[in-house]
Amino acid sequence: MSHSFHRQLVYTIKDRCRVCFTCVRECPVKAIKIINGQAEVINDRCIGCGNCVRVCSQGAKIPLWSVDAVNELLKSKSRIAACIAPSFPAEFAEIQDYKLLVGMIRKLGFDYVTEVSFGADIVAREYETMIKSSDYEGDISSDCPAIVYFIRHYHPDMVPYLAPIASPMVAMTRVMKKKHGDDLKVVFIGPCFAKKAETTEVDEVLTFRELREMFDIGNIRPENTDPSDFDPPHSGKGAIFPISHGLYYTANNHEAIPEERVIIAEGQANYKEAIKEFEEGYIRKKHLMLLCCEGCIMGPGTSPAGKRFARSNAVGEYVTKKLQNIDREAWDRDIAEYSKLDFSQSFTPEDRRLAPPGNEEVLHALQLMGKFSPKDHLNCGACGYDTCVDHASAIVNGLAETEMCLPFAIEKLHDSISNLNVSNEKLARAKAALKQSEKLAHMGQLSAGIAHELNNPLGVITMYSNILMDEAPEGDLVREDLKLIVEQAERCKKIVSGLLNFARKNQVNLVETDVVKFMQHSLNSIIKPDNISFSFESTIADPVAKLDIDQMMQVLTNLEKNAIEAMPDGGNLRVSVEGDADEVTFIVADTGSGIHKENMDKLFTPFFTTKEMGKGTGLGLALIYGIVKMHKGKIHVESNTELSQGPTGTTFRIIVPRGR
Numbered sequence: 001m002s003h004s005f006h007r008q009l010v011y012t013i014k015d016r017c018r019v020c021f022t023c024v025r026e027c028p029v030k031a032i033k034i035i036n037g038q039a040e041v042i043n044d045r046c047i048g049c050g051n052c053v054r055v056c057s058q059g060a061k062i063p064l065w066s067v068d069a070v071n072e073l074l075k076s077k078s079r080i081a082a083c084i085a086p087s088f089p090a091e092f093a094e095i096q097d098y099k100l101l102v103g104m105i106r107k108l109g110f111d112y113v114t115e116v117s118f119g120a121d122i123v124a125r126e127y128e129t130m131i132k133s134s135d136y137e138g139d140i141s142s143d144c145p146a147i148v149y150f151i152r153h154y155h156p157d158m159v160p161y162l163a164p165i166a167s168p169m170v171a172m173t174r175v176m177k178k179k180h181g182d183d184l185k186v187v188f189i190g191p192c193f194a195k196k197a198e199t200t201e202v203d204e205v206l207t208f209r210e211l212r213e214m215f216d217i218g219n220i221r222p223e224n225t226d227p228s229d230f231d232p233p234h235s236g237k238g239a240i241f242p243i244s245h246g247l248y249y250t251a252n253n254h255e256a257i258p259e260e261r262v263i264i265a266e267g268q269a270n271y272k273e274a275i276k277e278f279e280e281g282y283i284r285k286k287h288l289m290l291l292c293c294e295g296c297i298m299g300p301g302t303s304p305a306g307k308r309f310a311r312s313n314a315v316g317e318y319v320t321k322k323l324q325n326i327d328r329e330a331w332d333r334d335i336a337e338y339s340k341l342d343f344s345q346s347f348t349p350e351d352r353r354l355a356p357p358g359n360e361e362v363l364h365a366l367q368l369m370g371k372f373s374p375k376d377h378l379n380c381g382a383c384g385y386d387t388c389v390d391h392a393s394a395i396v397n398g399l400a401e402t403e404m405c406l407p408f409a410i411e412k413l414h415d416s417i418s419n420l421n422v423s424n425e426k427l428a429r430a431k432a433a434l435k436q437s438e439k440l441a442h443m444g445q446l447s448a449g450i451a452h453e454l455n456n457p458l459g460v461i462t463m464y465s466n467i468l469m470d471e472a473p474e475g476d477l478v479r480e481d482l483k484l485i486v487e488q489a490e491r492c493k494k495i496v497s498g499l500l501n502f503a504r505k506n507q508v509n510l511v512e513t514d515v516v517k518f519m520q521h522s523l524n525s526i527i528k529p530d531n532i533s534f535s536f537e538s539t540i541a542d543p544v545a546k547l548d549i550d551q552m553m554q555v556l557t558n559l560e561k562n563a564i565e566a567m568p569d570g571g572n573l574r575v576s577v578e579g580d581a582d583e584v585t586f587i588v589a590d591t592g593s594g595i596h597k598e599n600m601d602k603l604f605t606p607f608f609t610t611k612e613m614g615k616g617t618g619l620g621l622a623l624i625y626g627i628v629k630m631h632k633g634k635i636h637v638e639s640n641t642e643l644s645q646g647p648t649g650t651t652f653r654i655i656v657p658r659g660r
């Protein structure tokens, strides 16, 4: 009989998976795939060992649930037998008398309740015959379904060594069908959920945990149950099967299998090593008794937090009592009757090994995790793989993700944090700039209002003082006074027009301009003190932009004048033009005193000046601000006043769109 079906045994509840990779680490065959940080069991690769279910602290791995299917069976007209695994005393230690447990199972609606250990008795004899045969070449026990899947999927060349003998569960099923007819339905109840995928010969498989659920749902308790004994055939020493040397002792009941013929290996590390050594020929003509768990008594279908030695003790005590009361004659009769059945089992290889990925691909995957040389391979195991190379290979095979690498993730986190800091700073600056421009907008409104109101009275003052001045005789003292009034009124008008500029009340008249020539021209129109050297530079390929030349000229000359005024003891004024396809940048840089930090956000406020009375109006930069805004441009200022931090000076950058 061949095994070629494999039910999905483990399901993932995605919301619960918290990316700890413990299941990846504990999966002996790397049947767990991480996609978008979520662990998913790949059924094709799974051997049903249940490790992932056992180790997931979040309960994100859920084993196949069979209670509903069993309830359906129980509702049907078929006769149904419950065959309970010999490890039951380990699970139900709190039920003092096993007969109560049998009664409780009957209450669920089963027609027969038997012990699988009779199947173990039979199977032990089959093993003994095989091991003692003259052409015996060694074998691997085939009673643990997870081990069987492990061999079929990952050591397919070893399949011929799998003992061609049915498991105690299957053997018991055949016995029960022989006894009660082929239409009998069989439900196995045990500590293991790999059993759910072992064979189609058994109709359903329940774990002990599921059995407890059924008791709970039906409110079936020892206190409300009548004791009842197992149905025949009754077992002998097979009951000891689930504790470590189980099979060996069971066989010994009949006639000894020499101890040196048997190698026992339990648990992931041990069985893998044993199979490897067997495959490599270090172990010959031996019976390899392999179990995926640490004895069936600790199987994933048992209640969690069970104590291993207490459980083993419970099984031992049960068997001792059982053997004291055994009806030896009946047992011999049953063995004689049923051992005539066929207990053979055949297995087919189903290779699920992944082809090793190419070196280059692995190297590339390593590089994506920032691992460029062997010293970058920390092999920390945080990803669930033993080595960085294993992890990289899994990435290439589509089983793992780069982000699973903890050192890589930490580095990325650091990067994100510093990026975040940079963005934060940018945000803070943008916020400050926004505040500043809001303030300026308010001032703009105010200034525009004042300027508008002052314009008319100023006009009247200018006009009438001019008239009076014309009428006053030459040399008259009053004429001199009137001249002063006219001059000061003119000055007021200038200030008012400066305010109007700032308030953006003027329109721009954009014309195509050669910005290089334009900037050079701006330099020519200012007075150059002797103690200052001037330089001009242009790196722009295409010098054409649309500007309001009158207003933009004011911008440049004001910047240049400020620069010169900041260098009373001489220095260097560098003027340059840069640009790209969209924008041109006018740069005015001086080596002057610099601007103090606390003044930086006041620069563009009308009337802000640090110059002495009469020297500065504080309207230059306000005007520049208004004009540049009208050009939809930006102003950048960099300045240093501290010699300790490098040469002092200020650089203004006026960036305006080309306007095309």
Ligand code: ADP
Pocket: 558, 562, 563, 564, 566, 590, 592, 593, 594, 595, 603, 608, 609, 610, 611, 615, 616, 617, 618, 619, 620, 621, 622, 650
């Ligand atoms: P004003 O030149 O009339 O003072 P501005 O609006 O042109 O008014 O400039 C405002 C203030 O900005 C100046 O008083 C000065 O403190 C500062 N400032 C402007 N440009 C420079 C510069 N190149 N170097 C140092 N300080 C400057």
Ligand code: MG
Pocket: 558, 561, 562, 616, 618, 620, 621
């Ligand atoms: Mg100025």
